[in-house]
Amino acid sequence: MLGGPLVVTVSFLYLGLLFALAYWADRRADQGRSVIASPTVYALSLAVYCTAWTYYGSVGRAAAGGAGFLPIYLGPTLAAALWLFFLLKMVRISKTQRITSIADFIASRYGKSHLLGGLVTVIAVVGVLPYIALQLKAVSGSFAILIHYPEVLLPGVAQEQPVWRDTAFYVALLLALFTILFGTRHLDASERHEGLVAAIAFESIVKLLALTAVGVFVTFVLYDGLGDIVRQADLAGHLQPLLKPPGGADIWFSFSLLSALAVVLLPRQFQVAVVENSSERQIRRAVWLFPLYLLLINLFVLPIALVGQLEFAGQNVDADTYVLTLPILHRQEWLALFTYIGGLSAATGMVIVETIALSTMVCNDLVMPGLLRRWRHQPPHTDLSRLLLLIRRSAIFVVLLLGYSYYRLAGEAYALVAIGLISFAAVAQFAPVMIGGLYWRGGTRRGALAGLSAGFLVWIYTLLLPSFAKSGWLPGDFLEHGPFGIELLKPQALFGLGGFDEITHCLFWSLGCNIAAYLIVSSSRLPNAEETTQATRFVDALKHQRPVVAGLWRGSAEVTDLIALTGRFLGEARARREFAEYARRRKLKAGGELPADAETVHFAETLLAGAIGSASARVMVASVAQEEPLGLDEVMDILDEASQIRAYSHELEHKSRQLQRATDELKAVNAKLQELDHLKDDFMSSVTHELRTPLTSIRAFSEILQEDPKIDLAERKRFLAIIVSETERLTRLVNQVLDLAKIESGHADWQSSEVDLCEILGQSIAASEQLILDRGGRLSQRIEVEHASVRADRDRLMQVMLNLLSNAAKFMAAENGSVEVWLQQREDSLLVSVADNGQGIAEALQPMIFEKFRQTAAGSANPMGTGLGLPISREIIEHFGGTLSVKSEPGKGAIFTFMLPASGRPENDTQDEAL
Amino acid sequence: MPRAKLIKQKLVIVFLAGALLLFSPLLSLFDRPVLLFGVPLLHLYLFTVWSALIVAMAWVVRDDSK
Amino acid sequence: MTKQVLIVDDEQNIAISVEFLMRREGFDVAVARDGEEGLAAIRTTKPDLVLLDIMMPKMDGFQVCKAVRADPQLASVRILMLTAKGRQAEIEKGLSLGADAYIPKPFSTSELVAKVKELLGLD
Known part of the structure; x- marks a missing residue:
């Protein structure tokens, strides 16, 4: 039989198992064999997103609103598709700047501002504390239900018990202890918490298995599959309400948007997704594995909700408890116990990570700045690492006790039930400065402060105060009629904007004011030097270039001072080790010989930022280095x-x-x-x-x-x-x-007229015939055309003919020499050939004979030639649009042929001109 | 890094497809109180699209190097 | 003993004038019309002096000069180059190939005769 002692024992055993697991993972990490380097472990640790609110609450939401629980998971699924863009960038930035929390991230982006970091911390704490309270309530509530096994008895009101008999109180203390042990093991908050992440991943598996076990039991053991459940629910009239549309499109969209933002912006999500990330490969896996986890954990929500309504019809059993009460109803004690453990996993995982994230923020962004002010920017010369640890551990206690107090105060009130989405809406205020900071250089510290403040105030007014009012802590009057009866200022219908649900309404006004203030105030003046520097480091983080480090700092510092300073916060041994490592990277011998240049100072500041946050680190480094501020220009x-x-x-x-x-x-x-x-x-x-x-x-x-x-x-x-x-x-x-x-040179004097080629041939033959006869040759002609008219210069054509004929006379065979002139028409051209029967011209030499002065080299004895006749002839023929070429086979003579375009049969008048 | 760029491009397409299937008037086509295969139509549609998105993302970012 | 002079030149008229000048000086003169013919004549007659033109068909003066100097049996043959190409590079090329002297065309007849006599050692 289940009973208080057994449940308590099992709870302790389970927590003990987590301790052991975390311890083992830490040891493995120390040996350099990290378990959390696995992409799967990373994706599972992201599932810390699914808290008790999911574990118990999804069924409750499904019972109340059908598919209305799904946007909380569909939003992150879609957002995951874009993680390789902005999450990757956030991780890259956080690694290089040793970012410790989301507050640190935003403060660092806008010029390392203490004020901004503080504001983000306040928003996060105010927004998330109730969420932690909800988890404590879930644990103590499920405990209370389980110990009454086999009765289904809903727990009473917590406030009626004294604190020392309240399970939630002990749960809070225990979790604080666990968190302190594994969350503050390292001083450097930017270092990974190996054991912790391993434990969180393990818890994610447990809660998924537990919920699935209940789902399988309900769907396939109690009923005959989903179809059976649906049919029976339909008969009993429970189905139709669940099939009604999941709220309006506004709710569907705004819930999805909120969740998509929260899955990265919630302090615990930033912690596991960014700070605990160990490789960019992990993000690639998480892109699909995390959505898959979300899908699986929601697979049985609808059947459980339907069965709950069937089985507990008419009874006063909260739908939020169906997951636990259904196994109890059917006397499945071990399943009930396992279910309880699953819920414990969901709650403790969230509380532990959220507390670590918040305590880091509280320490680095609220307490440290105060301390620095008290020290007048000059830290005392003692080892401050213990002080730092103490602050962080105290912060964990304080956060958990605050969460518990809120739980005690709020109890069953409305404020606790709706708190999941209210928290989401609070952290959604980080989105504009976050996204703007990643992609827009123009954002300034003042713009970020203005945007965050505006969004936060509107959130308080439109969501937090009304939730207080609905819990009865505030008079409901201002909710109904507006403050001082001013209807326009009604918190949930601001300026008359009604008809939306409260979350959508808040989201619209808060993000609207937030973005407007951020943009307008940022645009009111140019970013200063520090803001510009940080803007570049953030916006250009993914560009493959050397980080802009050197050159952005000017001043003087002593390396020994820097080592001493970091030693005070990190411990002397660690500081020396880090500096030695750094010197080795810079290929220098020892820490003492490091140049105190901009790069070294930046290294010290980044090192320090991992422990105390970027803004404080900046103040600290400035205390030992005489900086000459750089102007914006x-x-x-x-x-x-x-x-x-x-x-x-x-x-x-x-x-x-x-x-x-x-x-x-x-x-x-x-x-x-x-x-x-x-x-x-x-x-x-x-x-x-x-x-x-x-x-x-x-x-x-x-x-x-x-x-x-x-x-x-x-x-x-x-x-x-x-x-x-x-x-x-x-x-x-x-x-x-x-x-x-x-x-x-183009200065020749060309006459152009209709010329009868026959006539030219006749005249040139008459002039050359004697020469040929003198040399013992004979001349023959074949004129195949009656009238051969071309447009050319008569004298120039004569020159060409005489040149060809004299060449032929020279080169014809010494005995029985012969020269033949031939005129023929081919289509639109007239061809004149002069052939001799001399020894011919070798093919290789044929193109050369048209070059100037080539005749000598061409070999044949030519006592009286100038070597210019053929080049000139070719120029002339080409001038009138024709060609002059040679065909020859050695030993068989050579045939020189020129072709001119025929100009048609000459008319009488042109004939006169030609004559 | 052209391959990484291509992966990002494909992820944007998956994102847009998801946004279209889940956050557009298309959704109202399935938002009706009827059963398909004994399951409420809207649930069936949402879980199908959801699964398809996950498969698409897993396929896009798959590591070919192994 | 009468000195033998060989004229190698493809320019008929120049060859005629040089032949006349050489005969007038009492030398035994032969004429070749191109490089090949000239080289063959040098090999068969082993003249005391060759008056060698450069630009010639078939084989130019440089090639002839080179061939003569490559043959130890022709070591005693003096070579006087006659060139119408006035460029310094060509003159140097001829001398480096083993010509004993050169005279640019157009030359003065008395100068040519004096040079020939000098090369034949008749002063």
Whole structure:
């Protein structure tokens, strides 16, 4: 039989098991084999979100409002999808800045403000204390129910018992002890509480198993599955109320939003999600594992609620107790005991973590600033680590006793029942400064203070005071008719805004005022230097760049002072160890040789922040370092520099690529120029050579003739003939060089008219025929076109024809030489070919013969050529839109062909012109 | 970190899909007092969407490295 | 003993003038019209002096000069380069390939004769 002693024993055994587990995990951590590094443990520890309020309350809410309990879990599920954005960022920031709590986080963001940290702490304590009270009530309530087994007897009113007979009191004391043992093991509040987190994760498993056990028992043992329950509930008329819509869309949305915010902003949630996080990998797992946990723990809520209503129909049994009372009703004592343990898990997990989080905040953000003021910013030269521990331990006691007191005071009152959502609404006030702080640089300390204060006051007025009034602690008058009878100021229909439920109403006004005040006050002036520095550290936390540390502090400090200071709070041995480690990281030998530069000072401040919070750490460091404050402009300069380095390096990369391209282009152009220069040199050299060759003969023979008057007449005549012919060659060369220069530079004088190719051919053949005959060759022609009209310069075409014919005459076979001229029409073009039967031109040399002065190199003896005839001919033909090419096989002669576009049959008038 | 960016992008899509399915007039289609498979339609719908979201998130953040 | 002089030049008229000048000085003169022919003549007749043009078809003067200097049997052959290419680089190239002297075209006949005599040691 279950009874008081057994339940108490089991409760102690369970807590003892938690102690053992926590102790074991701590030992493992000390050996470097952390259990809580596992992503699964992290996700389970996040499930501290599911308190007794979930464990017992979900069924109650389901019985009252159908699906209305679900937004509390759907909101966090959706929010989890965004955790890789903001939770990751919060974790990254908290690790680098050694953030100890949500109060510390917000205070640090807005320039390490004591005032802001204090305000956040006050809001958190006021908002969350009733929530802790609720857990104590749940534990003592479930205890009271269980000891009356097998009767289903609801507990009496707690206030009727003296404190020393109140279970809740002992529960509170016990939890305080546990929390102190495992929550203040380390001085550094930013360090992980290994044992504690392991215990919390374990508790999450226990409460899930217990609730599932009840669910399975109810659904599959008592009834034949969910369908059976639904059918029977429908028959009994219990189903329809639960199928009614889950409140309005406003409630559905506002509850979800609240929960989505609370799952990270509640002090205990911040503690497990951010402070206790050990790797970013954990967040990735939690993104789906935590929502899965929420789904599983809610799977049996509806069946339990329906069965409760079926079984306890007409009895005065609170739906919040169905989870426990159903097993009792069916005489399942071990299941009832297990269920009780599950509820104990849910309650104790929440209380322990919440208390640690709150005590850290109270110590670092309320007590420390007071102490610092008393010490006049100069700490006494003693070991303060014990004092710190004492403060934190006392804070745990005080918070739990306050929670207990609230429970004693409030009891069954309304204020306790609705407190879950009221707490959520309180911490939701952190959301604007939190989200704004993560993504907006413009937020200032004053803006944050204004926003938080406004939101907090509106929350008190629209939610807390009405809850007091409904509990009968305040006259209900102001609720009904507004303060002093002013209807417009009715707390739950502010300015006449009615028709919403109280939570939605509060959320709208409080967050509205909060955001407005935060934005407006922040925008009233620019952030100062300190705010700008912190804004950059927070907003740019995920950017991959060196943290902006050095340069943001200017002053002088002694390293020994810094070590002594941190030693006073952390213990001397630890401080020395940390500094030595830091020196090693900076690749310096010993702590004493550390430079007291900005980086070292920042390190000391961060180290200290882990113990006493960022704002106090700043004051402390300032007490041993002579700081020259930086102006806003200077900070902006440095930040600009830092943030611009990346931009610069990008730009630099871009520029250097551009430069590389430009260099390549320049190189190419240069090579081209050099080539052109080379060509010009070659040309000059060739011209020189071509000029000197005839000059050599002329000079030699002239001198011979001049020196020797006795040379016989025949010889004299021969020499003179050579002189004349070489002079002609010289003249031709000079003319052709000038001609080519004119053509190439575009200064040639082109006449353009309709020209009859037949006529040109006839004239040029007549002019060259004698030359060919003289050399023993013969000339034939095949004119296949009657009228071949092209638009060109008659004289220039003659020049080309004469050049081709004289070349042919030169190169035709020495014996039986022949030259053939051929005119044909091909589509719109006229083709003129001049063929010889000489030795031809090797294919490799064919393109070269159109280059200037190539004739000599091309190999055939060509005594009188200038090497410019073909290049000039090609220029001429191309000028009139044609082409000049050569076809040759060595040994079979060469055929030079030029093609010109035909201009059609010439009309009479153009014919006149042509003539 | 292009892979991390892609994961984040997919999570946003899951978030938007969830918001659409749970917080839009779509919900009213299922908010009716009828039973499907012996279970209230709204509950069935919510738990189905919920499960689907969890599966989608787990699939998106799955660790391919192992 | 009459000195043998070989003229290697593809410019017919220049060859005629130089041949006339050399004969007038009493040398035994032969003429080749290109590099290949010139090298063959050098090998068969081993002249005392070669008047070598540079720009020639088939084989230019530099190649001829190089081939001659590569043959120890032709060590006694003097080479006088005649070039219409006035660039310093070409002159140096010729001298480094083993030419004994060079005269740029157009040359003065008396200068050419004096140079030839100098190279043949007839002063």
